[in-house]
């Protein structure tokens with residue numbers, strides 16, 4: 001005769017193992033569900049040139065450690081997703097110029113912008129852009145604030161911004177600025193004000 | 199016979215559970231960074247404590263300020279001088295690392311949160327800008343909270359008002375020492391995860407020459423200014439929890 005308590009103990013341990021397995025499976029499922037949305041977001045092919053329009057770029061100046069507002073004329077489409085891509089490419093072209101105020105590597109690229117409701121913009125940059133960033137709190141802040149302020153100055157419906165690198169999450173931009181979460185553009189605007197008033 | 203099988207099965211399961219628990223405990227122990235280094239380690243809790251964190255270290259060099267000067271070394275030199283200056287003012291200070299060790303942001307935050315310092319200061323250095331930038335956490339947008347638990351990404355939120363108050367008061371004092379100083383918000387870990395009043399500083403040369411960061415005179419000026427600024431504001435912050443020595 002097997003004592004009852006051994007059966008109970010074995011059953012409890014079995015249930016515990018089963019519960020742990022279910023918990024781990026649920027954690028994995030939640031992680032998959034929370035992963036960034038590129039697969040579901042609609043990607044639009046590069047746009048044909050639209051009519052020239054005035055746009056605002058917030059340009060980082062490393063020497064002054066400050067942001068400056070610049071007005072440019074570029075072809076912009078009415079589609080907000082394409083518009084975001086056009087604006088960021090114009091900003092990157094500005095930084096790739098010969099006497100750039102905030103130099104980036106020549107092969108720097110924006111892969112895509114995904115606009116996900118409500119108000120979340122997911123930017124997918126290439127690793128060259130990120131790897132060529134000057135490492136430092138202030139230096140990386142200038143890059144982030146410049147990107148986010150340029151987007152929101154021209155597309156006010158963007159409320160949050162998340163940055164991916166080659167389609168993947170990355171911990172920091174270049175060792176400092178945290179990229180693990182999405183950023184509230186209202187908070188970043190407060191930071192941008194600190195970078196424009198010196 | 200069957201009884202011995204069941205006993206074996208039961209003790210086997212027990213062993214697995216024990217090994218699991220032990221491995222969790224060992225993993226937690228390994229995740230803890232080495233204890234903060236201090237000139238005055240005592241068993242009793244001290245009323246006010248400044249925890250200084252020289253950012254980066256070990257395999258994380260931080261920025262290469264020039265080909266021969268990694269940021270991690272400059273940060274450590276400033277941190278040691280600041281600890282000395284604070285001690286000269288009679289204020290206990292500890293370093294989160296006093297050697298070239300690698301610590302993750304999570305390990306740093308876990309250490310700070312278990313230590314309950316009066317103030318946590320993390321030190322960076324850069325070639326960009328001039329003087330000292332005093333930085334408070336810019337917290338990420340987090341969709342939901344988790345009941346009684348603080349979301350790790352925004353754990354600083356409860357202390358942010360105190361952190362900003364101290365930073366606002368520290369900045370003009372630094373300027374009185376002839377150093378350019380500015381306030382900034384930054385999405386910078388582990389500031390986001392720290393459950394104590396906290397700020398970061400990023401130190402830049404005043405003359406544009408990166409070698410100034412390595413000079414004894416400049417390090418002394420910065421740490422003297424910082425220590426005076428910190429001492430002047432620490433009385434505004436609550437004392438550490440627990441019995442006072």
Ligand SMILES: [Zn+2]
Nearest residue numbers: 253260322323
């Ligand atoms: Zn740094």
